[in-house]
Amino acid sequence: MGINGKPLGVVIGVDGTVSQIGMYNSSNTDEFIWNGELLKGPRVGGLIAIAQNDIIIIAKIFKEQISDMQNNVKTMEYDNRFSYGSIKRFLFLKTQGVIEKDKFSITSQYVPMIGNQAYLVTKKELKAIYGISLSKNTSICIGHSLLDGWAIDLPINHFFASHIGVFGNTGSGKSNTLYKLHQELFRTKYLPEILSHSKFFIIDFNGEYIESHLFDLPRINIKTFEVNTRGACRLEAKIPVKKSYLFDPEILAILLDAKPATQIPFLRSAMRKYNNEIYGNEKKLATLSAGLLVSLLKNYKIAGAFSVELWYRIAESIVTNSDAISPIKNLAQKLSYGNAQAGENGEEILKDGELTQKGKELISQIEEELRVSFTSCRNDIKKLYYFLEFEKIYYTAWNATKIEYLNPLFKRMESAFRNLDNVISLCDDINDEFASMNVISLVHANQEMKRLIPMLISKMIYDAQKDKSSSSKVNHTVHLIIDEAHNILSNIEKNNGDNWQDFRLSVFEEIIKEGRKFGFYLTVASQRPADISPTILSQIHNFFIHRLVNDNDLIMLSNTMPTLDRNTYQMIPSLGKGEAIITGTATSMPILVKVDRELDNHPTSDDIDLISLWKESPR
Ligand SMILES: Nc1ncnc2c1ncn2[C@@H]1O[C@H](COP(=O)(O)OP(=O)(O)OP(=O)(O)O)[C@@H](O)[C@H]1O
Ligand SMILES: [Mg+2]
Helix, strand or coil, X not given: CCCCXXXXXXXXXXXXXXXXXXXXXXXXXCEEEECCEEEECCCCCCXXXXXXXXXXXXXXXEEEEEEECCCCCCCCCXXXXXXXXXXXXXXXXXXXXXXXXXXXECCCCCCCCCCCEEEXXXXXXXXXXXXXXXXXXXXXXXXXXXXXXXXXXXXXXHHHCCCEEXXXXXXXXXXXXXXXXXXXXXXXXXXXXXXXXXXXXXXXXXXXCCCCCHHHCCHHHEEEEEEXXXXXXXXXXXXXEEHHHHCCXXXXXXXXXXXXXXXXXXXXXXXXXXXXXXXXXHHXXXXXXXXXXXXXXXXXXXXXXXXXXXXXXXXXXXXXXXXXXXXXXXHHHHHCCCCCCCEECCEECEXXXXXXXXXXXXXXXXXXXXXXHHHHCCCHHHXXXXXXXXXXXXXXXXXXXXXXXXXXXXXHHHHHHHHHHHHEEEECCCCCXXXXXXXXXXXXXXXXXXXXXXXXXXXXXXXXXXXXXXXXXXXXXXXXEECCCHHHHECCCCCXXXXXXXXXXXXXXXXXXXXXXXXXXXXXXXXXXXXXXXXXXXXXXXXXXXXXXXXXXXXXXXXXXXXXXXXXHHHHHHCCCCEEEEEECCCCCCEEEEECCCCCCCCCCCCCCHHHHHCCCCC
16 A cells, blocks of 8 residues: 655654654644645644555554754753754654555554654545545535544435434534534435435424524425414424324323322323223213213212212313203202202102113213214313313222322313413324424423423334334334433433333433334434433434533543543543534544534524624614
8 A cells, every 4th residue: 555645754662552753854834735735734633644564554643742852961051952953843643543455443453663654644544544435425524624624524324324412512513513414414416315215303492493494405395393382383383193192191191290109090090991992982982971970879978979069060061051961960969968869850860779761861961962062072182181080080989099189180181281282283193294304393382391292202203113114124214303402311310200201211212222223313412411311322323522511521421432532532621613523433533523504504593692782773
């Protein structure tokens, strides 16, 4: 293999993986012109190639030094120490690996030897080192290398078929990096196929990605869902949710913050009944509700007036015409005097603990009235609420649980269902409901929905993708992008039994552990990697690390990124805006890049210019 780089100096000392280079006097300038290209001179953090037979050893500069050759007694008496001819520059390098037959590998098989010549790495070598494909067809360029200024091309395959983590302090450029990465992907010639084979979902907590012109995609390929709990959403902005997901007791338990001792068992048993027998069958719901009233009347002594009263109250809130309920309702007053065979206008409704013919008639009128109301109600969430209210009576009338334990659940349910009704639209199948790029903005959502919606969507789209891919070859992919991921992936231990914690972890940990096989990839961006569950962090394949200063975050990263070397790691706190270290399975060595900023299109997360905001406006 021929060395094409500019010769810089000679190896003059080797100590394990550290070697020392004595630089030629002509190699100590900031920039060189070599083979028609303007190249940056070697500096700490940069790479150097050392030729040895037919291989090239690649080493990283971690220290430089100068020494005065005339002043070898090291006294201060000489005042000509820094004359051009007498000083020598030395570079100290750490061996990183070897390029052999145009391929870079990390190995300690080769060690530089005294007398080997050192060269500036060429662009071709750099690409081999960073494991970056040379072909423009299979890569995207998101920026320039910080030390050499060369365009950094990232391999599409290795990046987009992996879980990605973007970390950095606030304002360090994470959102822009996320955006740039995807924008460049959409600029490739693969766009038409990307749009038909892949779906992207952005969970956007701050409404940074909702501008319609973002991503330069045809309007038809972008859908923006603005979850707004402060006012009713437009229908097309409501999030399509598969019915079975909302009717899952685990999800409801999280939504309603149900307590494990009494409320969760109630939800589980009620929802089992609802899903198995009731859902979609209004007649059955009416029969069940009317049947409950009959049982309450028959067992009046045990069930008590309160339960019966409650039944009437609920029924009256459902039916449009409460006349059907009145005759039976009047009965309750008489029953309360211990007269179990009371009747309307002297007619008996209950006799010897059984309904009389008249009683049966009245009950079936009520049942019919309920059935009509249920059938005309097009709102599944409301219907579920009615069912659960009747179920509450069933559960508490015979003292299985005290109603005081369930009441708080229903208080929360009332507001949660109202919120939910505002922001989701229930459907049977979500396949056609989403576009290629879907932005789910939670900026106007309340805390409850911020917790629930990302998880609900993630679980739903993950399960759908899993179902699709497990039976056949993966020919569709889903890319879930969560900006400000600490909102939902935090590892802060809440008090035991917090359903949300358990469920959320199980959802996202499954996605990150198993998703790759099914073509489901997660991209998370966060300011606090230390707050994110270690299980999730440890499965991330590729990292973009922006400036981070907190020790906990840095330690967390150093523990989870095996590919990050000490020198690069030390640079993290001093990175500038938009500068990042890219490391992970897609590159064999960490790359320092300055991500290019999209000037026209970028997330709405700009720093605010206070001076221009405050400066006196012309009157
Ligand atoms: N690649 C870049 N080049 C130059 N400036 C950048 C770059 N990326 C971001 N910036 C600047 O930094 C500011 C913040 O960027 P960005 O919103 O991407 O940060 P962030 O890390 O997502 O912050 P937060 O954690 O608060 O969401 C922007 O106003 C932008 O001007
Ligand atoms: Mg951001």
